[in-house]
Amino acid sequence: MPPAGRCLLWLGLVLASAHASLESAAPGDSTTGPLNVLLIIVDDLRPSLGCYGDKLVRSPNIDQLSSHSLLFQNAFAQQAVCAPSRVSFLTGRRPDTTHLYDFNSYWRIHAGNFSTIPQYFKENGYMTMSVGKVFHPGISSNYSDDSPYSWSIPPYHPSSEKYENTKTCRGPDGELHANLLCPVDVVDVPEGTLPDKQSTEQAIRLLEKMKTSASPFFLAVGYHKPHIPFRYPKEFQKLYPLENITLAPDPQVPDGLPSVAYNPWMDIRQREDVQALNLSVPYGPIPVDFQRKIRQSYFASVSYLDTQVGRLLSALDDLQLANSTIIAFASDHGRRVMDLVELLSLFPTLVGLAGLHVPPRCPVPSFRVQLCREGQNLRKHFRLQDLEEDPHLRDNPRESIAYSQYPRPADYPQWNSDKPSLKDIKVMGYSIRTVDYRYTVWVGFDPHEFLANFSDVHAGELYFVDSDPLQDHNMYNDSQGRDLLQSLMP
């Protein structure tokens, strides 16, 4: 993928179900009644989790969930920025179909009246509920989290959300700042709570109500952490003494990285504690001791998030809802699946697991079609009988390829490189990821016509996964790379 945007969403995907019948029979059939769905969406979580093999990070609750789940090791977001990614996987359409590459338009008006995952469940008799950050707030979900189409009741937002980017972090000078690093004493912050704690509490209240409800539920819970700023209860910092924090294994800008591919992390630079470091733009290194502090606070935020997930899943158990609820979570364990998958596939997979009719594949173009899918139904990974006869399901080479894209305003990193507005997009990076390599071409893009011009190549990247797992050596201009690219030509 092109370098991560500020909202790397689902780096992996855990689909769990404790429902014994899922493995042996059709899900949601008449003997068991319909299955509920709990969709947990975490903002900017990378696979820094025990279940992904991270030796440092403490994530016992997510690890426990993953131990009885299907764990996708190679799941890719379609555009690693909050709003485009969420609109893409919640509608099951690629950014080139939703026409959302920034934060500034509502797909129903500007692209097509596409159905969403929760809308489809709602139309099939489910009580659908949104807690926290599910859709990105603002225009991209019509200032209403796509209500009333997606949700049966008004979406819940934690009241303390408004303090996330305000001056609530106590600095070494004793004053309050809007910092990147923000461990807090929860009793001292405004309202004496944090958004993700409030979201967990609200989600548990809704589950309690659902316990006696006649209709099945679809509950989406969107957590803010570990997205920046790292504002978390300070006791989680103690899990990660600074002397135990390792540095990134490859802190240098990769060999042969084209400038268009570099993300200058402008969002981080705006925070008061980072501004004070006077880092040079765009490549200027971060001092090593501050790198360690960033990693410490990221890991602490992950552990804080993990305790919230633990509270939510315990409530599901206590309410005896766990055996009738499909859980989808944004990360990875259990039966490991190495196949490449796209977040786009969440829509057909969830509805298929719940026993609903899986929408047909989208024609190209599909702007006029309200309900269809661009992703795969991943049910075969659950070893379910293939009830749906779909000849495309097998022998489709796209099954082992993940596509993603990322826009840029210029060939050289500048102030808006990480989040260009639609009108400023001049270049689009298209990546294909296979089990062997990641190949990206950066091509000219016309934001008025939404057209990519593949004969106008600005730069290219090619990384071989086996020999260069961290993608530090761009082989695009190398003879090995040229041979591969030749073989890809039709």
Ligand SMILES: *[C@@H]1O[C@H](CO)[C@@H](O)[C@H](O)[C@H]1NC(C)=O
């Ligand atoms: C969009 O879809 C929703 C839900 O099906 C429907 O209520 C609405 O009328 C549609 N809007 C248009 C403009 O077709």
Ligand SMILES: *[C@@H]1O[C@H](CO)[C@@H](O)[C@H](O)[C@H]1NC(C)=O
């Ligand atoms: C978006 O929200 C506005 C204000 O609530 C509403 O009038 C409009 O119909 C909504 N757009 C769509 C496509 O539903």
Ligand SMILES: *[C@@H]1O[C@H](CO)[C@@H](O)[C@H](O)[C@H]1NC(C)=O
């Ligand atoms: C820090 O590292 C030391 C030495 O490896 C280890 O003994 C200790 O348990 C670590 N502390 C934490 C909190 O992980």
Ligand SMILES: *[C@@H]1O[C@H](CO)[C@@H](O)[C@H](O)[C@H]1NC(C)=O
């Ligand atoms: C910030 O860095 C620039 C050049 O890297 C230097 O000219 C300037 O004096 C520095 N400012 C402060 C406040 O350290």
Ligand SMILES: *[C@@H]1O[C@H](CO)[C@@H](O)[C@H](O)[C@H]1NC(C)=O
């Ligand atoms: C789930 O477990 C509860 C209590 O153990 C039981 O009453 C209920 O029938 C079970 N539901 C399903 C769908 O198996």
